[in-house]
Every structure is written in C-alpha cells, then in structure tokens.
Amino acid sequence: MNTCEATPSAAQEIRIQSLGTPEIDSPLSRNLATAGERRVVFTVDEELVDEGAAPRPMSFELAGPRDRIYFDPSKTKCAIVTCGGLCPGINDVIRAIVMTAYNAYRVPSVLGIRYGLQGFIPSYRYDVRELAPRDVEGIHEFGGTILGTSRGPQSSSEIATALERLNISALFIIGGDGTMKAAASIQQEVARRGKHISIVGIPKTIDNDINFIPHSFGFETAVDKAADAIRCAHIEAASVFNGIGIVKLMGRESGFIAANASLSMREVNFVLVPEVPFSLYGERGLFPALEKCLAAHSHAVLAVAEGAGQDLLSEHETRCDASGNKALGDITGFLRAKIAEYFSAKKIPYYLKYIDPSYMIRSVPANANDRLYCGFLGQHAVHAAMSGKTGMVVANIMDKFVHLPLELVTRKRRTMSVRSDLWQSVLETTGQGDVMGTSPEPEQHL
Numbered sequence: 160m161n162t163c164e165a166t167p168s169a170a171q172e173i174r175i176q177s178l179g180t181p182e183i184d185s186p187l188s189r190n191l192a193t194a195g196e197r198r199v200v201f202t203v204d205e206e207l208v209d210e211g212a213a214p215r216p217m218s219f220e221l222a223g224p225r226d227r228i229y230f231d232p233s234k235t236k237c238a239i240v241t242c243g244g245l246c247p248g249i250n251d252v253i254r255a256i257v258m259t260a261y262n263a264y265r266v267p268s269v270l271g272i273r274y275g276l277q278g279f280i281p282s283y284r285y286d287v288r289e290l291a292p293r294d295v296e297g298i299h300e301f302g303g304t305i306l307g308t309s310r311g312p313q314s315s316s317e318i319a320t321a322l323e324r325l326n327i328s329a330l331f332i333i334g335g336d337g338t339m340k341a342a343a344s345i346q347q348e349v350a351r352r353g354k355h356i357s358i359v360g361i362p363k364t365i366d367n368d369i370n371f372i373p374h375s376f377g378f379e380t381a382v383d384k385a386a387d388a389i390r391c392a393h394i395e396a397a398s399v400f401n402g403i404g405i406v407k408l409m410g411r412e413s414g415f416i417a418a419n420a421s422l423s424m425r426e427v428n429f430v431l432v433p434e435v436p437f438s439l440y441g442e443r444g445l446f447p448a449l450e451k452c453l454a455a456h457s458h459a460v461l462a463v464a465e466g467a468g469q470d471l472l473s474e475h476e477t478r479c480d481a482s483g484n485k486a487l488g489d490i491t492g493f494l495r496a497k498i499a500e501y502f503s504a505k506k507i508p509y510y511l512k513y514i515d516p517s518y519m520i521r522s523v524p525a526n527a528n529d530r531l532y533c534g535f536l537g538q539h540a541v542h543a544a545m546s547g548k549t550g551m552v553v554a555n556i557m558d559k560f561v562h563l564p565l566e567l568v569t570r571k572r573r574t575m576s577v578r579s580d581l582w583q584s585v586l587e588t589t590g591q592g593d594v595m596g597t598s599p600e601p602e603q604h605l
C-alpha cells in the first residue's frame with residue numbers, strides 16, 4: 160500500500176453486498192452519519208495482492224455510520240460469536256459492538272453465542288447469553304473471550320436455522336482466516352434461504368495471516384509479549400560465555416510475529432520463519448553461521464516461528480487440528496538436539512537457554528493501541544450491519560477503516576513475502592542473509 164486518494168478515479172471497485180436499500184432514518188445525529196457511500200482509493204502493492212503483481216489502484220467503501228439504515232433498530236436483534244485461537248482484544252471488540260448497538264442505535268437485544276460455532280448447534284446444549292452494557296463494561300481488562308471459543312467444522316445449514324430461530328438480524332463473527340471462511344458459507348446459506356440477516360466479520364488473529372488485512376487486531380500486543388521473551392533470551396545468552404538463546408514463537412504458516420518481534424529487539428541474530436527454507440550445515444548452513452556468531456560475540460539469539468523448518472524434520476506431521484489446520488512438528492526441540500550434536504562434535508562449549516512464551520502472547524489483554532483499534536472495529540461493524548451490509552469484514556488499511564468482501568479476505572492465507580520490506584529489514588538487521596538469502600528460490604538458500 161503506498162498512496163491514498165479521496166476519489167475513485169479509474170480504480171478497480173471493490174463492491175460490498177447489501178441486503179437492500181437503506182430507507183430508515185438513522186437515530187445517530189445528522190452530523191455524525193454520512194449521506195450515501197464514500198469511497199477511498201489505495202494503490203495496493205504486491206504485499207497485499209499477489210507476489211510479483213504490479214501495484215494497482217483499488218477503490219474501497221469507507222466504514223462509518225450512514226444517515227439511512229436498513230434495519231429498524233427497535234426490532235433488531237444482534238448476535239456475536241468468537242471462533243478459533245485466542246487473540247488480545249477480543250473482549251474489547253465484543254464490548255464495542257454491544258455499546259454501539261445499545262448506545263448509538265438503541266437495539267433491544269445483543270446475544271452472545273457460547274464457544275464458537277458450536278454454540279449454534281443444539282446438540283451442544285450451550286445457552287446463549289444476553290449481553291447488555293452492564294455485562295460488558297469491564298471485560299476489556301481481561302484477555303481471552305467472555306463468550307468462549309472453539310475449533311472444528313459445524314454445519315452452515317444448522318447455523319442458519321439457529322439464526323432464524325433466534326430471530327437474529329445481524330451476526331458479528333470474530334475470528335481468523337478459518338472463521339472468515341465459515342462466515343462466508345453462513346452468509347451464502349442465509350442468502351440461499353432468502354433471509355435478510357447481515358453477516359459481518361471482524362478479522363482476528365495473532366498470526367496476521369488474513370488475506371488483505373495489513374495488521375489484524377491483537378497482533379501488536381502479541382508482538383510486544385514476544386519481544387519480552389526475546390529480551391529475556393538475550394539477557395540469558397549474553398550473561399554466559401557462548402550463550403545461545405532460542406525463543407519459539409507462534410506462527411503456523413506466517414512468520415510475522417517472529418519477524419516483527421525480532422525487529423523490535425535488534426539483538427536477534429537469526430530469525431527462522433515458515434516462508435523461508437534453510438539448511439543446517441554447509442557453506443550457507445545455520446550452524447556454521449551460528450558458530451561464527453559465537454566466535455564474534457560470545458552469544459547468539461534465535462527467534463523461531465513454530466512453523467519454520469518443517470521440511471527438516473524427519474517425520475512430517477500429517478495430523479491436523481479440528482479445523483483442518485496442519486499440526487506442526489517440534490522444530491525447536493529438533494534444533495536443540497542438532498545444536499548439541501554439532502557443537503559437541505566440534506568440542507565447542509555452549510550454554511543453551513530455551514524460552515517458549517507459547518500461549519502467553521495471545522491470552523493477555525490488549526495493549527493501548529490494540530484497544531483503540533478494537534473499539535473502532537466493533538463500532539464500524541455495527542454501523543455496517545445496521546446499514547444492511549453483509550458478507551464483509553471491517554478492516555483498517557492505511558489508517559482508513561473500510562469494508563472488504565469476505566470473498567477477498569478468504570481468497571488465500573497471507574504470508575510474509577521474501578521481497579517485502581519487512582523481511583529485507585530482518586536480513587539487514589540480523590545479517591543472516593547468508594543463511595536465509597534474499598532470493599525466494601529454494602536452491603539458493605541451502
């Protein structure tokens with residue numbers, strides 16, 4: 160993303176589905192709500208579109224309250240569901256949705272669906288929860304989700320039936336890439352039945368792997384926590400002769416957390432991510448480079464995304480989790496064993512300190528920036544639903560809140576491009592280019 164213009168010009172128009180013409184006067188004061196749609200044009204570069212694609216202008220619908228809305232607030236019932244792994248800020252989004260629905264639109268009811276998509280399915284027997292402002296007042300102080308979450312497929316047909324049974328007008332679905340696919344199939348099922356129910360997604364994931372979303376909420380907080388772990392690993396490693404600090408960070412198929420946390424803590428010498436293959440031995444191998452690093456600085460720090468180097472593990476994982484996400488082999492266990500072999504054979508003393516902050520980076524409350532971000536996302540999601548938008552998510556692109564179709568955000572999973580400024584910056588800061596070179600061609604990486 161590089162430029163932002165106020166008018167559409169000849170840009171590709173990104174369209175959002177609508178349930179019908181908004182004909183009801185919004186209860187929001189005239190100077191808060193805008194008349195009609197406003198659009199913004201960004202020149203979108205390859206980081207968000209396709210690797211190698213030329214930058215191109217695209218026009219997006221701006222988020223925000225409209226002066227005419229689709230749903231009569233006095234008859235509107237909303238529901239919120241949270242799915243997938245935890246992420247800092249989920250409660251902040253829930254709070255913002257409830258507060259906006261009640262305080263801005265005076266809707267009479269917002270329901271919380273328990274434990275992800277399972278909460279729609281009668282056989283699980285989870286009660287729905289009424290969420291009034293007093294129920295959500297203080298929830299932003301806590302990590303996690305007050306509604307609970309789950310993984311695993313559920314029938315869109317049963318979910319659509321539950322939405323009809325509960326008489327829901329707008330469903331807010333908070334989750335990651337998988338959840339957005341679920342949202343798309345729920346929206347299609349609801350439309351197939353001819354039901355006027357708005358389905359609005361709020362993209363959530365610490366992995367930052369949702370297509371077209373530059374930074375999902377909670378990512379910044381997760382990076383903060385990951386940076387704390389790196390700081391500790393560096394102190395431990397630097398406090399002994401030939402100390403090696405290894406930090407394992409979440410990031411199944413995308414190394415954004417490892418890359419960003421390492422850039423914020425410049426002491427990291429090697430960043431290993433799923434997107435870039437590497438070898439252990441040979442001229443451009445990780446271990447000879449680690450050996451050189453120890454010889455030069457007497458200590459070294461490695462930040463390892465959990466999905467890195469999976470091809471090196473002798474037993475490839477074939478298992479998946481309940482949602483079909485591939486299970487990962489233990490790359491850091493493998494590296495620790497191989498480091499022991501390598502340095503023992505060379506009779507080089509070393510002291511390895513291993514830190515796995517694991518779930519701690521995603522179960523904490525959101526930091527101040529993420530809280531602000533979550534508040535806006537929740538508010539804009541309600542404005543979008545009330546004006547009859549559906550099959551969409553709310554996103555922040557270049558400091559503008561916009562509507563994106565679910566179809567766009569579910570097209571593929573976002574990974575870090577080896578040509579991105581982010582990865583190039585990692586290479587420049589760490590000097591690890593010899594091990595994980597700048598070229599995407601695997602044979603040039605070792």
Ligand SMILES: Nc1ncnc2c1ncn2[C@@H]1O[C@H](COP(=O)(O)OP(=O)(O)OP(=O)(O)O)[C@@H](O)[C@H]1O
Pocket residue numbers: 242243244245275276309310311312313334335336337338339340341342344363364365366481482484
């Ligand atoms: N292709 C799909 N179609 C319909 N539902 C899906 C699809 N993929 C995932 N889901 C459902 O969406 C929910 C959440 O998916 P998943 O567990 O992959 O987490 P996620 O939303 O990607 O979040 P995160 O990756 O941040 O943990 C699950 O209930 C899962 O079954």
Ligand SMILES: O=P(O)(O)OC[C@H]1O[C@](O)(CO)[C@@H](O)[C@@H]1O
Pocket residue numbers: 243244245310335364365366409410411465480521
């Ligand atoms: O919550 P679970 O099922 O243990 O899954 C862990 C995965 O979830 C994520 O935190 C994404 O939400 C990944 O980084 C991690 O691999």
Ligand SMILES: [Mg+2]
Pocket residue numbers: 243335336337364
């Ligand atoms: Mg996911």
